[in-house]
Amino acid sequence: MNQDKRIIVGVYHLNKKLGKHFSLEDINLQVANGEFVFLVGPSGAGKSTLLRLLYMDNMPDSGQIVVGPYISTRIKRNTVPSLRRMVGIVFQDFRLIEDRTVFENVALALKVTGAGMREIKRQVTDILTRVALYHKRYEFPPALSGGEQQRVAIARAVVNRPAVLLADEPTGNLDPTATKNVLELLFKVNAGGTAVLMATHDIDLVRSFGQRIIYLEEGRLVRDKEMIYTGDLRERIDDSRVSKRAERMKDLDITGGKGE
Amino acid sequence: MNLNRIRYMFGESWIMLNRRLGAAVISVFIMGLSLLILVIFLLLTLNIAVMIDRASEELRIFVYIEDGIGRDRSQEIQLSLLGMNGVEEVVFVSKSEALTTFKEALGEESDLLDALERNPLPDAYKLKMQHDMMRSDELERLAGQIEEWDGVEEVRYGEKWFERGEKFVKGFYVVDLVLGLIIFLSVIFVISNTVRLTILYRRKTIDVVKLVGAPSSYIRMPFIIEGAIQGIVAALLALGLGFLVYYFAHRYFPGITFFQLEAALLFVLFCAVLGAVVSYMAMRRFIRI
Ligand SMILES: Nc1ncnc2c1ncn2[C@@H]1O[C@H](COP(=O)(O)OP(=O)(O)OP(=O)(O)O)[C@@H](O)[C@H]1O
Numbered sequence: 001m002n003q004d005k006r007i008i009v010g011v012y013h014l015n016k017k018l019g020k021h022f023s024l025e026d027i028n029l030q031v032a033n034g035e036f037v038f039l040v041g042p043s044g045a046g047k048s049t050l051l052r053l054l055y056m057d058n059m060p061d062s063g064q065i066v067v068g069p070y071i072s073t074r075i076k077r078n079t080v081p082s083l084r085r086m087v088g089i090v091f092q093d094f095r096l097i098e099d100r101t102v103f104e105n106v107a108l109a110l111k112v113t114g115a116g117m118r119e120i121k122r123q124v125t126d127i128l129t130r131v132a133l134y135h136k137r138y139e140f141p142p143a144l145s146g147g148e149q150q151r152v153a154i155a156r157a158v159v160n161r162p163a164v165l166l167a168d169e170p171t172g173n174l175d176p177t178a179t180k181n182v183l184e185l186l187f188k189v190n191a192g193g194t195a196v197l198m199a200t201h202d203i204d205l206v207r208s209f210g211q212r213i214i215y216l217e218e219g220r221l222v223r224d225k226e227m228i229y230t231g232d233l234r235e236r237i238d239d240s241r242v243s244k245r246a247e248r249m250k251d252l253d254i255t256g257g258k259g260e
Numbered sequence: 261m262n263l264n265r266i267r268y269m270f271g272e273s274w275i276m277l278n279r280r281l282g283a284a285v286i287s288v289f290i291m292g293l294s295l296l297i298l299v300i301f302l303l304l305t306l307n308i309a310v311m312i313d314r315a316s317e318e319l320r321i322f323v324y325i326e327d328g329i330g331r332d333r334s335q336e337i338q339l340s341l342l343g344m345n346g347v348e349e350v351v352f353v354s355k356s357e358a359l360t361t362f363k364e365a366l367g368e369e370s371d372l373l374d375a376l377e378r379n380p381l382p383d384a385y386k387l388k389m390q391h392d393m394m395r396s397d398e399l400e401r402l403a404g405q406i407e408e409w410d411g412v413e414e415v416r417y418g419e420k421w422f423e424r425g426e427k428f429v430k431g432f433y434v435v436d437l438v439l440g441l442i443i444f445l446s447v448i449f450v451i452s453n454t455v456r457l458t459i460l461y462r463r464k465t466i467d468v469v470k471l472v473g474a475p476s477s478y479i480r481m482p483f484i485i486e487g488a489i490q491g492i493v494a495a496l497l498a499l500g501l502g503f504l505v506y507y508f509a510h511r512y513f514p515g516i517t518f519f520q521l522e523a524a525l526l527f528v529l530f531c532a533v534l535g536a537v538v539s540y541m542a543m544r545r546f547i548r549i
Pocket residue numbers: 018019020022041042043044045046047048049050201
């Protein structure tokens with residue numbers, strides 16, 4: 001029971017068929033409170049599909065997804081919004097509303113919770129300051145660089161302090177500098193206690209950080225951290241370097257990994 | 261319903277209208293013009309209905325009295341007429357009054373009547389009927405009944421004309437209704453397409469609002485309000501333009517009328533509801549969670 005409490009995202013025997021040719025098969029994974037996890041896999045592996053299932057934009061064919069107190073097999077359609085509020089979501093294409101200012105874009109996430117104007121102003125000011133974009137609060141998204149837009153998107157995703165942040169290729173459209181900024185920001189968000197699950201196809205980008213990495217291929221979870229599910233990937237994925245961060249993460253690791 | 265929520269819903273509609281004012285103006289204009297067609301149609305219907313009403317209002321039944329039945333019997337007849345169901349007013353027209361009227365009607369030719377030794381016209385009672393009695397079967401029944409009375413020579417009300425008029429009115433209303441329905445459906449078609457375009461443009465906004473966890477009422481309401489506002493403005497535009505049309509037509513047809521205030525308000529309300537409903541229908545497809 002005590003251990004369950006620390007799991008913020010749980011996926012159990014998840015199956016999902018999409019179209020004729022693709023399906024996620026028997027996915028099992030757990031993410032602990034405050035953990036940082038990379039979800040890595042080639043294009044078409046099913047990363048976006050898995051994330052979409054996590055914020056229940058799509059429902060499993062079988063199996064179960066548990067996010068905080070919400071369980072996919074029991075959730076009602078009108079409770080999905082509450083789930084979404086404890087999950088921040090960030091995409092490759094930012095998904096900002098173009099005819100609204102930076103401030104309004106971020107404020108929207110609080111407005112829909114019924115927050116008051118003062119509260120909104122305080123929180124948005126705070127988060128924009130933290131992503132170093134307060135001075136651009138009156139700009140419209142098209143006037144910002146890609147990196148700045150993504151920081152606005154992250155600010156919007158975390159302004160109401162979600163327990164989990166799901167990021168689907170958040171650096172996919174960014175140059176190396178902006179990529180670095182966004183990753184640092186995600187680590188910062190994570191340091192604040194939010195669990196982060198970031199999908200990317202760029203193994204090289206993430207393997208140096210020493211975070212837990214989950215590998216997805218053709219709809220199957222092939223490797224979770226150092227646990228190798230299929231042997232043929234061993235050569236390709238060699239990230240046994242241990243960083244200080246990974247050391248710290250070990251305490252949170254509830255996947256049964258033996259450490260590195 | 262807390263205050264923040266209401267503020268959010270109206271605030272969002274305001275932002276949406278405001279940030280795309282050009283597009284909002286254009287779509288309201290399109291809606292307004294198509295509503296103008298409906299307004300003009302309703303004005304025509306209204307005025308024709310008023311004309312028909314006036315015509316039937318002016319219709320009188322003439323009960324002709326036999327010559328020489330005496331004052332008492334004549335008064336009895338008047339009282340009986342007054343006591344009848346559906347009779348609103350009874351006016352005595354003496355034979356001399358009738359002759360004067362007749363002469364006036366003849367004009368120049370009235371000299372011919374001077375040749376007459378004595379007035380050939382009978383005394384008569386002129387009946388004004390209640391509005392709901394203005395149907396040929398009712399009138400026929402009534403006339404038949406009165407004709408039976410002692411001292412009554414004849415009852416006339418222009419039966420042939422009345423029946424023809426009645427048929428025409430019925431035909432008119434059928435055509436009018438069908439035409440009205442067609443215009444109404446076209447207006448709804450135009451409006452729902454205009455609103456659908458607006459919502460299509462807002463697809464991304466809807467996706468974002470869903471993503472940040474807005475309850476469905478938070479997603480829907482701003483659009484419903486936006487639709488209602490567009491409906492109201494379009495209705496006012498249509499009524500304004502309709503009034504201009506009326507104003508100029510009034511010079512040539514001084515008898516015509518415009519909508520009463522209540523009817524105009526009802527029209528505005530109707531358009532508000534129409535805008536809201538159409539908006540709701542258009543976005544229903546997008547907000548499935
Ligand atoms: N709605 C759908 N209907 C049918 N097939 C779909 C649908 N959505 C996704 N797919 C298929 O599912 C597979 C996985 O797609 P997904 O977007 O999850 O991959 P991904 O790992 O996110 O890839 P990328 O790195 O390119 O974003 C793809 O083959 C895709 O064609």
